[in-house]
Amino acid sequence: MELTRILQILSAGLIIGGIYALIAVGLNLIYGTMRLLNIAHGELIMLGAYVTYWLYTLYGVSPLISMILVSAFSALIGLIVCWSIFLPIIKTSKSAAVLESNSLLIFFGLSVIFSNLASLLWTADIRGYSYMTKVFYILGVPLMHNRLLAFLVAVVVCILSYLLLQKTMLGKAIRALIQDREASQLVGINARFIYIFSFCLGFAMAGLAGCLLSMFYEITPFMGLPYTIVAFIVIVLGGLGNIFGSLMGGFLLGLLETIGVSLTSPGLRPILSYSIFILIILVRPKGIFGRGVY
């Protein structure tokens, strides 16, 4: 294989990997702090994509501006959902196991509601628009502007959220809560605030990912589930609750998928990722980076 071809595959892997990382960090933030596994994560991506699409096609709002609007919109949904459903449930659940299974069901309910509401409102038609489709070359590798933009935004947001966790007092509190819920509350960390904060941040990241994906992928009401599963794969790769692991896991999965597909055929992509997923859970359920990199 010639060098340009290899570079092309690597760049495609990194670009999609960056978005995977963004999706997974958002999901993992909610899991890590609250032990809630958000099955509706992909539906927020879907909503983000639709909002971007409608703003662009109806009102000509540039997706660049939509990135901010959509993040705020998703954070608002997160706020409503967290405040009205999850905070009461956390309070009334008898044990962590009960909370886990109950929250799974609620998120399932939300995902069903979101995806069917979207098909009701906007029909099941496949939609898409073109934006920043100019191609330019780096080292002979053709790259589209919109993909590069999506990659940069995803990576910057991931790095910012990582820095937030590592370098700020708030981040320290979040990490403390991830490590030990009771002990962190004993030292005066406001768990309620952190729950709401990570919920909104996680939802906002999902919405942003949807906005980025809408620039070059098709939008349908049922596009969410595959992304939810991708996010699961990534956080399992990196370890549940391990934010840095998700970041690395996203790139790893993106690269593995693109390389695997280029060696075989595009139809095998899902089989490839699910095999990695099942294998990792069975062999190393703590993730390949282990624990402790909180």
Next chain:
Amino acid sequence: MAKRAALYGFLALILALLCLVPAFASDYVVSLFLDLLMWIALTESWIILSGYTGYISLGHSAFFGLGAYFMAMTWTHIPYALGVLSGGLVCLAFAFAIGFPFLRVRGPYFVILTLGLSEFTKYLFINLEIKLGGTVGRILMMTPGLETLYYSVLIVGTGATITAYFVKNSRFGIGLFSIKEEEDAANSLGINTSIYKWLAFGISAFFPGMVGAILALRRSYIDPYTVFSPAVSFQVIVMAFLGGFEDVEGALLGAVVLTLVSEALWAQYPYYYMIILGAIVIFIVKFMPLGVLHPIKQRLLKEPQ
């Protein structure tokens, strides 16, 4: 005890009536009952693993689809009854084969692992079908009549319900419940939890395999997207939760109620139906964690102390 005997008599009467349904009811009613019994079979078999041990599985659609595809591939080559039974046995064997490593995984990992399993089998069959036949769907010809299908689902549904009942009221069932309560403690008391879970997983996979095999013939057209759809697993979970999650009567009532709701809404307003389904789930979990039907069930079926 008298009350219990009356209950058994009542159940026998219902079963007898169900046997008579095709004799006097219209085709529409028969197919409604067929759907009902199908969901009963799926839900009752699901609670054997997930209701009793607390290992929530989203893998029911994998077994359902596997049974359906087994039937689609062997149909017209082997007799109908053998096909249905083998569809179940294939799933049983598959569950036994993957059971030990899969059931070592606990909590949310198990949930997403089983979701991954059902998606994995879906894409496996999509690729397999494209390799084998070039297209994804399969049309089944010369399928048995509605009545035959009805009676086979009746047998499978009754079988699943009776199995769930006997498992619950056995030593084995108590072992399964101890896994839900505190798996490590159960282990240290000498209950071989790995074997218990493994057996429950197998039994729980056997019935959806048979249901899938029958459903393939009922629909006469199948493709991996519909038979491996996660909606199957999800609907089963909602039914089980509606009725109270861990008992036989609850699953039965949940399946009946939701099938009727879906019958009323699904055909004309599929999106509304799904939205209502989602809202029901959230409502139940938030306000009635013991199941909506819990109070009714207590009044109807509570055995005297």
